[in-house]
Each structure stands twice: as C-alpha cells, then as structure tokens.
Amino acid sequence: MNESPPGSNIFIDCPACGRNHVQARAYAYQITNEVGIVVDQTFWVECLTCRAQLLSSAHPDDLMRMDKEARQAVITVYIPLVARALALLSLLVGCFPMVGGAVALLAVSLNRRPGFWRTLSWIGLGITVLSHGTLAVMIIVQAIFGTKP
Numbered sequence: 001m002n003e004s005p006p007g008s009n010i011f012i013d014c015p016a017c018g019r020n021h022v023q024a025r026a027y028a029y030q031i032t033n034e035v036g037i038v039v040d041q042t043f044w045v046e047c048l049t050c051r052a053q054l055l056s057s058a059h060p061d062d063l064m065r066m067d068k069e070a071r072q073a074v075i076t077v078y079i080p081l082v083a084r085a086l087a088l089l090s091l092l093v094g095c096f097p098m099v100g101g102a103v104a105l106l107a108v109s110l111n112r113r114p115g116f117w118r119t120l121s122w123i124g125l126g127i128t129v130l131s132h133g134t135l136a137v138m139i140i141v142q143a144i145f146g147t148k149p
C-alpha cells in the first residue's frame with residue numbers, strides 16, 4: 001500500500017527544466033505494510049512547472065525551513081534504474097544490428113533530461129548509427145561488386 005499526502009508548496013530552482021524560482025510540491029512517499037505501519041519512506045519534490053519528480057534526501061518539513069540554496073543541495077533529478085541500465089546496455093550492444101539500434105533509441109527516449117545518462121545514451125546511439133552505417137555500406141558494396149550469377 002502506498003500513499004502520498006498532498007504535500008507542501010515550496011520554491012525551487014528546478015534542475016529538470018532549468019527554470020528558476022518555480023513552485024514545487026514537497027511530499028513524503030510512504031510505503032506501508034498490511035497493518036498500515038510505515039515501513040519505508042522516500043521524499044520527493046514535484047516541480048509544478050515541468051512535473052518532474054525530484055528525489056530529496058530531506059524531509060518535506062526540513063525542506064520548508066531551508067533556503068533555496070540548501071534545498072538545491074538535497075534534491076536531485078530522479079533517473080529510473082531501467083533508463084540507466086538501458087544507457088549502459090546501449091554501449092555494450094550498440095554494435096549489434098537491430099538490437100543495438102532498438103536499445104539505443106529506447107535509452108535516448110528515456111534519458112531526455114540533460115546530464116550524464118543522456119550523454120551516455122547518445123554515445124550508445126552514435127555507436128549503433130556507425131555500426132549500422134558500416135553494415136549498410138557493406139551491403140551496398142556487396143550488391144554492386146558482389147558475385148554475379
């Protein structure tokens with residue numbers, strides 16, 4: 001069972017959309033067990049401009065008391081694990097035809113926010129474009145100069 005209370009409004013410089021002094025909603029995401037006891041909780045800040053979910057290492061109440069600079073230090077853009085895994089995978093399988101292309105395109109579409117993981121996805125896409133390009137050239141060369149019946 002999960003619940004996310006309405007949360008409290010704060011102002012942040014959003015690291016996801018890059019806008020300064022935008023309104024955001026700080027809330028705690030609580031994971032409860034069958035009898036309603038909170039077993040784990042994570043803290044989030046949602047940018048009300050771009051709707052990005054930012055992971056916070058500080059409780060919403062603490063965020064309220066902080067100034068904008070201090071808030072900046074505790075919130076980070078949350079990148080889903082699957083997006084990070086795909087970015088890495090695209091580097092590994094980038095040279096394989098079809099599969100590499102599919103993984104790289106998926107990684108790029110999931111890692112759209114600026115940063116390390118987007119760079120990595122684009123490198124993966126670069127590798128796959130190069131390998132597909134080489135493959136295409138080989139097929140064309142084969143077609144032109146290949147053995148004729």
Ligand SMILES: [Zn+2]
Binds near residue numbers: 016017019022049052
């Ligand atoms: Zn934003």
